[in-house]
Amino acid sequence: MIYNYLGNYSLVFCLIFSLIIFFLCFKSINDPRKIIEKNIFSLLFLQLLTIIISFFSLIILFVLSDFSNETVYNHSHTTKPIFYKISGSWGNHEGSLLLWLFVLVLFIFIFSLTSKKHPKKYRIFTIIFHEIIVLGFIIFLLSVSNPFNMNYPIPYEGLGLNPILQDPALAIHPPILYLGYVGSSIIFSSALAALVQGYVNKNWASHIKKWIIISWIFLTLGIMIGSIWAYYELGWGGFWFWDAVENVSLMPWFCLTALLHTIIVLEKRNILKSWTLILSIATFILSLGGTFLVRSGILNSVHTFANDPSRGIFILIFLFIIIFLSVIIFFLFQIEESTSRKTFFLSKETSLIINNWFMMYFLSVVLIGTTYPIFLEVLTSDKVSVGPPFYNKLLIPFLIPFFVVMAFGPKLQWIKTKFSKIKYTNFFYFFISLAASVFIIRYSEAKYLFSTAIFVTSFILLIKTIEGFFEKKNNFSQKLSHFSFSIFILSILLNGAFSTEFSANMKQGDELNINNNSIKFINLKTLNKNNYKTVITTFEIKDKQGRILKFNPEVRIYNQPEILTSEADIKSNIFSDKFLVVNLLKDDGYFNVRYQVKPFMSWIWFSIILLTIGGILSFFRKI
Amino acid sequence: MYGKKVKLRILFLSLALLAAVLTIFLILKSLEENVVYFKSPTEIKNINELSDKKIRVGGLVKKGSILSSAEKINFVITDFKNEISVSYKGAVPNLFAEGKGVVAEGFLKDRNFLVAKKILAKHDENYMPPEVKKALENN
Numbered sequence: 001m002i003y004n005y006l007g008n009y010s011l012v013f014c015l016i017f018s019l020i021i022f023f024l025c026f027k028s029i030n031d032p033r034k035i036i037e038k039n040i041f042s043l044l045f046l047q048l049l050t051i052i053i054s055f056f057s058l059i060i061l062f063v064l065s066d067f068s069n070e071t072v073y074n075h076s077h078t079t080k081p082i083f084y085k086i087s088g089s090w091g092n093h094e095g096s097l098l099l100w101l102f103v104l105v106l107f108i109f110i111f112s113l114t115s116k117k118h119p120k121k122y123r124i125f126t127i128i129f130h131e132i133i134v135l136g137f138i139i140f141l142l143s144v145s146n147p148f149n150m151n152y153p154i155p156y157e158g159l160g161l162n163p164i165l166q167d168p169a170l171a172i173h174p175p176i177l178y179l180g181y182v183g184s185s186i187i188f189s190s191a192l193a194a195l196v197q198g199y200v201n202k203n204w205a206s207h208i209k210k211w212i213i214i215s216w217i218f219l220t221l222g223i224m225i226g227s228i229w230a231y232y233e234l235g236w237g238g239f240w241f242w243d244a245v246e247n248v249s250l251m252p253w254f255c256l257t258a259l260l261h262t263i264i265v266l267e268k269r270n271i272l273k274s275w276t277l278i279l280s281i282a283t284f285i286l287s288l289g290g291t292f293l294v295r296s297g298i299l300n301s302v303h304t305f306a307n308d309p310s311r312g313i314f315i316l317i318f319l320f321i322i323i324f325l326s327v328i329i330f331f332l333f334q335i336e337e338s339t340s341r342k343t344f345f346l347s348k349e350t351s352l353i354i355n356n357w358f359m360m361y362f363l364s365v366v367l368i369g370t371t372y373p374i375f376l377e378v379l380t381s382d383k384v385s386v387g388p389p390f391y392n393k394l395l396i397p398f399l400i401p402f403f404v405v406m407a408f409g410p411k412l413q414w415i416k417t418k419f420s421k422i423k424y425t426n427f428f429y430f431f432i433s434l435a436a437s438v439f440i441i442r443y444s445e446a447k448y449l450f451s452t453a454i455f456v457t458s459f460i461l462l463i464k465t466i467e468g469f470f471e472k473k474n475n476f477s478q479k480l481s482h483f484s485f486s487i488f489i490l491s492i493l494l495n496g497a498f499s500t501e502f503s504a505n506m507k508q509g510d511e512l513n514i515n516n517n518s519i520k521f522i523n524l525k526t527l528n529k530n531n532y533k534t535v536i537t538t539f540e541i542k543d544k545q546g547r548i549l550k551f552n553p554e555v556r557i558y559n560q561p562e563i564l565t566s567e568a569d570i571k572s573n574i575f576s577d578k579f580l581v582v583n584l585l586k587d588d589g590y591f592n593v594r595y596q597v598k599p600f601m602s603w604i605w606f607s608i609i610l611l612t613i614g615g616i617l618s619f620f621r622k623i
Numbered sequence: 624m625y626g627k628k629v630k631l632r633i634l635f636l637s638l639a640l641l642a643a644v645l646t647i648f649l650i651l652k653s654l655e656e657n658v659v660y661f662k663s664p665t666e667i668k669n670i671n672e673l674s675d676k677k678i679r680v681g682g683l684v685k686k687g688s689i690l691s692s693a694e695k696i697n698f699v700i701t702d703f704k705n706e707i708s709v710s711y712k713g714a715v716p717n718l719f720a721e722g723k724g725v726v727a728e729g730f731l732k733d734r735n736f737l738v739a740k741k742i743l744a745k746h747d748e749n750y751m752p753p754e755v756k757k758a759l760e761n762n
Contacts, residue, residue, distance in 0.1 A: 164717075235717065361646060368650050372658070383661035385679060390657035394650060503714040505691045564717050583715055590691040594714035 001068050007057030008148040014050040014105070015138045017043050018131050025128045034120055040127070041112060047134075048109045051102045058098060058147050062089040067158050070149040071095060077160035077560045079531040087171030088161045093311070094147035096174055100291075101137045103175075103182040108134070111186055111211075118199075118207060125193030126186075132325070133185055136318045144311050160560035163532065169229040177222030177249060181287040183215025184252060187259070188284035191277050192326060195333050200277065205267035208280075210619060212263055215283075216256050217615040223249050224608045235566045235581040237501070237596040239604065242388045247370040248290035251363055255283040258359035261352045268414060269349060273335045275356070281326045288319050293370075346417045351409030358402045365394045396454065403457035403489070407464040410482060411471075433459030444497035451497070458493060462486040477621055481614030484607045491603035503594040505585070516544045519595060532558040537582055537591065551580040555591075577601035659728060664705040673731050680707055680737055681726040689721055700727060700737075711739040718744040 021043050028037055058071070062085045067073045075092045076085055090099045108130045115123050141147070164170075190208055194200045226249070231239040240246060259279040266276050292315035369386045376382055437455035441448060465483040502514045511520040522538040539551040554567040568581035576599040583592040661679040662670070680700055688699035695712040698721075709727050719725060719742055729739035 235714075364646065365650055368654065372654055376658075384658040385661065386654065386658055390653055393653050393657065503712075505693055505696065507693075510693070564720070566717050581714070583717060583719070585691050585696065585715065585719070586689050586721060588691060592691075592696070592715050 001066065003057040003061050003064075003066065004069055004148045004150055007054045007061070008146070010050040010054040010057070011138060011142055011146075011148070014047055014054070014101075015135070015142065017047040017050065018135050018138060021047065021131050022128065022135075025124050025131070028124050029121060036112070036120055036123060040124075044105075044109045044112055044127070048105050051098075051105045055098055055102050058095055059086055059089045062086060065158065067156070068151055068154045069147075070151050071147045073151050073155055073158045075161050076158040077531070078157060079560065080161060080166070081530075083168075083171065084161060084166045088165075090174050091161065091165050091170070094141070094145045096178070097137065097141055097145055098147050099175060099178055100182060101134065101141060103178055104130070104134050104137060104185060107182060107186050108189075111190070115207065118203065119197065122190075122193050122197045122199045122204075125196050126190045129189035129192045130185065133189065133322070136321070140311075140314055140318065144314055157560075160558075162561065163556065163558040163563050163565050164233055167229060167233055169225050170233075173222060173225045173229060176218050176225060180215050180217075180219025180222050180256075181252065181291070183211055183218060184256065184280075184283040184287050186211050187215065187280045188326070191280035192329050195277055195329060195335065198333070198336070200266075200273045200335055202267055202270050205263050205276070209263045209267060212256065212260050213615055213619045216253075216260055217612050217619070219249070219253050219256060220608065220612050220615070223253060224605065228605060231601075232568055232570055233565075235568050235583070235594070237568075237579050237581070237594065237598065239601075242369070242386075242391045244370050245294055247366050248293055251366055251370075252283050252286040252290065254359045254363040254366070255279055255286055258356045258363075259283060261355050265349050265352050271337065271349070272353070273337055277330065277335070279356075281330070285319070285323055285326070288315070288322060292316055292319055346412060348409070348412045348414045348417075351405055351412055354405050355409065358398065358405070361398060362395060365391065369394075397450075399489075400453050400457050403454075403461045403486075406482065406485075407457070407461040410468065410478065411464070429460055429463045430456070433457075433463065440494070440497065446497045455493060458486060458489045462490060475621075477614045477618035479614075480617065481611050484610035484614060488604060488607035488611065491600040491607060494600045495598055495604065498599045499596065501594065501596045503592070505590045506593050507589045507591070518542045519593070521591070521593070531560065532556045535584070539580055539582075539593075541578070541580070541595065549578065551578075553580050553582045555582060555584050572602050574602065575599060661726070663702045664700055664707040665702055667707060667731065667734055668705050670734075673733065675730065677728060677740070678731055678737075679726050679728045680709070681724070682707075684719070684721050684723055684725050686721045700725060707735055707737055709737045709739050711742055713741070715742045716744045 021040060024037065024040050024043065028040065031037070058069075061069045061072050062076055063082065065072065065076055065078045065085065067076075071089075071092060071094045075088050075095075080088070089095045108127060111130075112123065112127060115126075187208060190204075190211070191200075194204045194208075223246075226246070227239045230241070230246075231237070259276065262272055262276050262279055265272050292312060369390055372386060373384050376384055433456045434452075436459050437452050440455055441451050444451075462483075465479065465486050468479040468482065500515075502519075504512060506512065506519075506521045508521055508524060511518060513519075518541070520540045520542075522540055524535055524537040527534050527536065533556070535555045535557075536552055537554070539553070541549045541551065543549070549571060551569040551571070553569040556565045556567060557563075558565065564584065566581050566583050568579055570580075571578045576597055579594075579596040579598060581594050583594075585592055659677050659679050661681060664680065664682055667680065682700040682702040685699040685701045685706065688697075690697045695710055696715065697708065697710050699706050699708055701707075709729075711727065711729075723744065726743040727737060727739040728741040728743065729737050731737055
């Protein structure tokens with residue numbers, strides 16, 4: 001009870017502090033002193049404090065299962081394990097927005113502390129722009145999605161959390177993803193501030209680069225954790241479905257990755273200023289737009305949970321204000337592009353720009369694919385969905401030139417590279433890659449010509465990135481990231497080419513033979529757990545060599561809310577994942593069984609982790 | 624007439640523009656080929672000609688209609704006005720059950736029969752696909 005008031009009033013105080021910060025910042029702009037006034041810092045700190053109080057109030061409400069709180073009532077239950085009670089507080093709409101706000105305020109506080117070397121006005125403007133976003137979110141929370149709404153009379157029991165969300169990966173997925181999203185808000189406000197102050201230069205670039213890297217690391221990890229969860233929990237056996245909600249997190253990622261490369265050009269050569277700014281703004285708008293699409297229920301996705309259109313309209317208006325604001329500022333303030341020395345077309349700059357073109361192309365494909373159904377439904381009321389074939393067809397062919405550029409781009413020098421520097425060893429690499437690819441394609445059912453091209457280029461990329469480690473140029477983080485990216489791509493390709501799948505309906509005692517493997521449904525037993533009943537089945541799979549593997553996939557029947565989930569049994573080793581999932585159709589003894597062999601699955605996850613380690617190293621690198 | 628720099632810039636701009644137009648054309652074209660239309664059983668009854676393109680049918684799984692055998696699953700999708708039989712071979716998602724919302728993707732054999740290649744169900748027990756909800760409301 002008391003925590004409801006505490007949380008709610010802290011939010012109100014946060015709003016008031018935000019307004020005072022505005023006022024003080026505007027006053028401070030005309031102040032000739034070189035340092036930011038102490039009281040702005042203390043207010044930023046107080047603001048952070050109010051959000052922390054508010055956020056922890058919500059967590060305490062969840063832990064205590066205080067159903068006088070509407071959010072707790074809707075998303076929790078007394079029998080839920082304590083871990084999921086806590087994670088449940090940010091697993092829902094209201095709580096997740098409170099988390100957004102928390103990270104927003106935390107980041108601007110950190111920003112104000114760590115940007116002391118930079119001009120005062122630039123910092124003040126960053127705080128102003130950032131507080132606009134903060135203010136938008138507080139009003140949003142207080143008006144249409146207050147996490148501290150009260151229930152009266154107080155119910156005895158909550159509605160419970162959707163069991164498929166009761167999962168360790170999904171408990172940490174939202175905070176990590178949000179750190180990535182919200183990190184882009186700092187990039188956004190600082191880009192606008194730099195624009196207003198004419199501070200778009202090398203100094204700004206090396207300063208904001210750290211924030212870009214941080215957001216990129218968290219966004220990458222966040223997407224990966226969501227993907228791992230979908231892989232083992234949804235029982236589809238895939239890791240990416242080109243589902244609208246997934247795409248929404250991928251779009252800012254493309255933008256951020258492009259920005260990560262452009263900022264290096266700005267830092268080293270002081271060119272591409274406008275482009276850097278556009279990317280900085282676009283990344284945040286895509287993050288915000290993504291939140292809008294997910295939360296409004298406009299998107300038709302398998303991941304959509306209950307939603308409310310009035311919220312969608314609010315975010316939409318807010319989104320338009322932000323876009324409008326940034327466009328106006330962008331056109332009002334001119335950027336002086338330094339009249340730099342001419343850039344030869346064969347240079348590091350060009351290769352980085354080409355990287356950006358590809359990223360923008362990938363981004364537009366995903367953007368169009370995701371939003372097209374919405375537009376079509378509004379215009380013609382035809383309901384359509386855009387599935388994997390669309391993305392595969394438009395993205396994969398373009399990966400071939402992309403890999404080539406990625407393999408050779410990092411070897412080029414700034415400004416100008418001579419043709420004569422290109423070594424003949426590359427031909428040797430080409431033939432090795434060709435041989436490896438042909439060997440692979442022979443044993444798979446992939447299309448010959450096309451798949452060979454993509455395998456060859458990705459092998460060349462792999463070899464070139466490995467070669468990079470032996471070169472003297474001292475940028476280990478970049479080498480590591482590119483190397484892990486090539487591993488990532490190869491694992492996906494091999495996974496796609498060699499995955500096998502089999503499904504059938506089986507009764508206890510049934511045995512089936514498929515391609516020299518035999519699958520046998522041994523038995524099943526039922527157990528009662530704290531908040532669910534479970535049917536544990538035992539399967540034996542005998543492979544060609546006669547080795548027997550035992551699988552115990554489960555079907556769980558949760559009591560609150562009553563829902564069925566399948567727990568796949570996955571046997572991983574370094575070469576492949578063997579994935580068995582069962583499902584109950586109805587009470588007629590048949591189990592729907594799906595067995596998949598997915599080669600190099602763990603390599604996909606491993607390579608993404610390696611990729612982010614590259615990012616972390618680059619964060620700590622001295623320039 | 625124009626300096627070399629201006630000419631280069633014009634060339635570059637027109638190339639960029641051409642690339643952009645081509646990209647958008649390419650995307651839209653493959654969109655046309657790859658979108659899957661969503662219909663309710665009633666809408667299928669009323670379409671004039673059957674196309675051989677992939678289609679999605681959504682509604683509720685009719686109570687008592689699931690029939691499984693070792694090979695495949697047969698069931699009926701209903702919007703309480705019209706029905707369509709579905710035959711499916713493969714794995715079904717968790718929330719596939721009688722009386723719940725479902726979306727089946729596959730090819731129409733005739734106006735009463737769909738051979739499904741994929742079954743989708745949403746993973747929220749109270750959740751009904753907006754398309755299904757709308758289809759049900761319209762009837």
